[in-house]
Amino acid sequence: MMAAETLQHPSHARRAATARRLGEQQMQLSFDAATSADPSFGERAYAFIVAYVREQAAALGSVPGEQVTLAARAAGIRPADDRAFGAIYAKAVRRGEIKVVGYCARVRGHGTSGGKLYAAG
Secondary structure, three states, X not given: OHHHHHHHOOOHHHHHHXXXXXXXXXHHHHHHHHHHHOOOHXXXXXXXXXXXXXXXXXXXXXXXXXXXXXXXXXXOOOOXXXXXXXXXXXXXXXXXXXXXXXXXXXXXXXXXXXXXXXEEO
16 A cells, blocks of 8 residues: 555655756756857856855845846846746856855745855855
């Protein structure tokens, strides 16, 4: 009976892993579409995000990712889908340019949890 229950009701860890994988796939599709529409998107977004996080974090300690994304859009970096920025954040974190230093409520997510706070790497 346990095996049947496991198949019908995957564990939280399995559901979370699936959600993460699907999110990463959508992020990559969004990034690919953004760079197809504007080949300079990746380079411009990366430079803006790293500079903005460094500037804001120097003054405030950290900055919510949503604020960074909205500032990038205000600066004219506007992919059709904001999930395209996710690939840029991931790259900047991997390279040590920025780092996640905490979490906050999401403004655009109607106050849901999961927003990230960034600082210089």
